[in-house]
Amino acid sequence: MDEHNHIHMHIPMLLTSIVILLTTLPQSYCDFDYSVCKERPYNCGNLSDIFYPFWGQNRxxxxxxxxxxxxLKxxxxxxxxxxxxxxxxTVKEINTNAQTMRVVQTDLVLNFCSPQFEDTYVNSTQFRYSPSVYNITIFYDCLRMTDFPHGFGQNFTCGDVLSYFVVEYDEVLSNEFPRCKRRSHVPAEAPLDYTAPGAGYNNLIQVIDRGFEFRYDVSQDCTRCLGSEGECWSDCNDIDQNVLSCYYCPDGSHALHCSPSKSEHNISRKIIILLGVASVVIGGFMICIIICCSKYWPTDQVKFWLTIKRNRDIESFLENHGALTLKRYKFSDVKKMTNSFNIKLGQGxxxxxxxxxxxxxxxxxxLLNSSKGHGEEFINEVASISKTSHVNVVTLLGFCLEGSKKALIYEFMHNGSLDKFIYSKGLEATPSLSWDNLWQIVLGIARGLEYLHRxxxxxxxxxxxxxxxxLLDENLCPKxxxxxxxxxxPRKKSTISMSDARGTIGYVAPEVWNRHFGGISHKSDVYSYGMMLLEMVGGRKNINAEASHTSEIFFPHWVYNRLEHDSDLRPDGVMAIEENEVARRMTLVGLWCVQTIPKDRPTMSKVIDMLEGNINSLEMPPKPMLSSPTRSVPKSPIS
Incomplete structure (x- = not known):
């Protein structure tokens, strides 16, 4: 009885020991001395010092x-x-740095004409052909051809059997060959000269014996490990899963990369501290310089030197673009010709x-604002207008660039700008333009734009x-x-890139403020021209800032609906048949110009043809999509 109880007392202890043994067995079984991987590279024949991911022989x-x-065997x-x-x-060479391996199929080395030789076919996720590898197609045991396709390959013999090899083979070419008992594909990389007389079996053997190149992949983790002077090895519990460890480091095995040694760590720490102290000292010194300069160097002097630099940049630009051929005036001359800026014509x-x-x-x-921009608008005006000479483009007579003062001298336009003639001004008695005047102005602007574009x-x-x-001169000729x-x-360039949107709200093409509509090009000007055309017909602005939100609608839709329902396009009085035709023509052209997608808009050359051609040939354009900030429709007829 006592002996039986004694045995029962030891059973739990025995079971615990068995569990501990089973648990620790894999670790003991896999207690691998990883240092041998560094000490035992693969060496065989002309292959030497081959490390990860290869193994074999004593590795x-x-x-x-x-x-x-x-x-490797x-x-x-x-x-x-x-x-x-x-x-x-058969492995001919391995480049572990480039991760490439040059091989040749072993059957080819042993017996090229062996009937057991099969296609070289690789189905592996770890290996892939190099881009320079091509296939040679070999036809064995064939009937003799009297007219072999020139420039594709040559014939050779395997013993007494006639065969052919073809470099550029496809299924269509196979119809050119007589019946052959078998066919195989051999990868090759070296160039094969099959055009020389007698170039046959020997040339083919040399190229195939040179072999071809495979590429293999090593994980980025292992690459980082090797870069930190470690060595990769596979976890013995998960060899098939390619689980990596990085080892052979100064302080033992680590995952993915080796930690720096204690001496290296101390050196790195000292460098970081020195860099930090230097940054603080240099930063403090620079702050002191800035404070001293701002305190003792007047702001006007800073502005003066900045202005000089900008003016030098402008001068250089103008010289490179040939704009310095224009007459240049001193600011005192500008002040004299304007009688000290006595009569102000307008504000832009x-x-x-x-x-x-x-x-x-x-x-x-x-007189350009000195506070705006860095002279870009001055450069744009001088560089662009100095290249033009057209009756419908304003003439630049000269310019002034003197310090922060910039001025442009233009020909004088007696009738001012077009806007005062087409918008209702309440009690202002600006004479309205006839429809014939409007049409002539529209045509003149179109010709001016076509000139700028082409x-x-x-x-x-x-x-x-x-x-x-x-602007309108004394004869109402538009400029x-x-x-x-x-x-x-450049004329050959169809689109341009811009860092920021530019223009006036209501006239800006959709692609200028949203690149999803298309590229920015001369078609962006066509859109603005079309919107202006619709305003001239409607006698009102396409934007009404005072309109309530509930009354807002895309302006071209308002025009389109009136045209579609044969409503008066400009209900400010009874229109003659000829006037109504002019208004309808301008409206159709304007609606074509404000199409949302740039490619759907006509060029300015086409616009001129549409304005001058037969109105019956003008098709009704598609209804423009919503593409701009909301526009307002008038609550009552315009008078």
Whole structure:
């Protein structure tokens, strides 16, 4: 009884010991001395110092990667083979830095004409052909051909059997061959000269014996490990899963990369501290310089030197673009010709315009704001207009660049800008234009824009076509002005890139503020022109800032609906048949110009044809999509 109880007392202890033994067995079984991987590279014949991911001979399996895939077998201490898929390859060289391996199929080396020789076919995720590898197709045991396709290959014999090899083979070419008993494909890489007389079996053997190149992949983790002077090896519990460890580090085994040694760590720490202290000292010194300069160096002097630099940049630009051929005036001359800026004609986005007199003729002088931009608008105006000479483009007579003062001298336009003639001004008694006048103005602007887009050596894109920027001379001849937003563009270039949107709200093409609509091009000016055309027909602005949100609608839709329902396009009085035809023609052209997608818009040359052609040939354009900030529709007829 006592003995029986004694046995029962020891059973729990025995079970615990068995569990501990079973638990620790794999670890004991896999207690692998990983240092041998560094000490035992693979060496065989001309292959030497081959490390991860390869293993074989005296290099253990754990020193390789990908399980059995990268096993190398040494034969007679001279030749190395590797099994890829189900085929054996003789390894000629391995470049572990480039991760490439040059091989030749072993069957080809042993007996090229063997009937057991099969296609070289590789089905492996770890290996892939190099880009320079091509296939040679070999036809064995064939009937003799009397007319072999020239430039594709040559014939040879395997013993007494006639065969052919073809370099550029496809299924269509196979119809040219007589019946052959078998066919195989052999990868090759070296160039094969099959055009020389007698180039046959020997040349083919040399090329095939040279072999071809495989590429294999090593994980990025292992690459980082090797880069930190470690060595990769496979976890013995997960060899087939290619689980990596990084070892052979100064302080033992680590995952993925080796930690720096204690001395290296101390050196790195000292460098970081020194860099930090140096940064603080230099930063403090720079702050002191800035404070001293701002305190003792007047702001006006800073502005003065910045202005000089900008002016030098402008001078260089103007010289490179040939704009210095224009007459240049001193600021004292500008002040004199405007009688100290006595008569102000108007105010624009880039400055004020004053009336002046030059050699007895009236001129308009635009004095640019010194506080805006860095002279870009000045450069745009001078560089673009100095290249033009057209009756419908304003003439630039000269310029002034003196310190922060910049001015442009233009021909004087007696009738001012177009906007005052087409918008209702309440009690202002501005005479309205006849429909014939409007049509002539529209046609003149179109010709001016076509000239800017096609007539100059360098294409000029305006980017701010609107009634305010169309000036009228004493004969109501329109002149395109205000080139502050303009860009020069090579004629061969269909689109341009811009870092920011430019133009006036209501006239800006959709692609200028949203690139999803298409590229920015001369078609952007066409859109602005079309919107201006619709305003001239409707006698109102396409934007009404005072309109309530509930009354807002895309302006071209309002015009389109009136045209579609044969409503009066400009209900400010009874229109004659000829006037109604002019209004309808302008409306159709305007709607074509404001199409949302740039490619759907006509060029300015086509616009001129549409304006001058038969109105019956003008098709009804598609209804433009919503593409701009909301526009307002009038609550009551315009008078």
């Amino acid at each position: 253990p399996l754990q020193c390789g990667g990908g399980g059995q895939t990268f096993e 040494c034969h007679d201490d001279d030749n190395t083979t590797i099994l890829i898929g189900s085929q054996n390859f 986005g880039f400055g004020s315009v004053y009336k002046g007199e030059l050699t007895g003729c009236p001129v308009a002088v635009k 007539g100059c050596n360098t294409r000029i894109l305006h980017f701010d076509i609107k009634p305010h920027n169309i 395109i002005s205000d080139f502050g937003f303009a860009k020069l563009c």
